[in-house]
């Protein structure tokens with residue numbers, strides 16, 4: 001079981017490959033479930049074009065790889081309210097950067113999150129730091145709000161390296177029962193970090209929690 005639920009395409013301002021190229025690259029690496037998650041602020045008014053394009057790809061590749069139609073939603077500052085309606089039919093959404101100082105307040109986020117009925121998770125978020133900032137048991141928060149947590153293997157987020165080696169944190173995650181996801185956050189397939197993705201998938205399985213797939 002190999003999943004990669006965080007990928008960008010040319011629908012994102014910072015993505016260099018078409019959705020087809022991203023999916024082909026995932027197939028070439030033996031990934032079984034690939035999710036496309038372009039930035040909502042970059043897709044803008046093309047959201048229905050984006051959605052139908054990805055649905056077409058999901059059908060086209062069925063049997064070879066499972067394609068999930070996702071969306072990454074920025075929280076600094078908060079996006080427009082209508083977004084929850086637009087995101088209704090997505091396989092899942094990722095909320096990013098909630099641990100950033102400029103991000104939406106956590107309590108405000110929890111209210112807003114309830115508008116989204118599809119599966120949802122936190123992308124590249126240091127939940128240990130976030131929990132400390134608010135004085136909250138972040139595992140309980142995630143369970144209550146039905147949010148999964150992403151292990152982001154892009155190399156840009158220190159919590160990933162910490163989790164790989166910190167057995168205390170691994171045990172905490174394991175006991176917590178939260179759902180885990182793994183995402184490469186790839187913006188260009190020429191820089192696909194497959195070894196890291198594989199390692200994080202193995203870790204996610206070892207932690208024994210249900211995995212978003």
Ligand SMILES: [Zn+2]
Nearest residue numbers: 006008072185
């Ligand atoms: Zn991303």
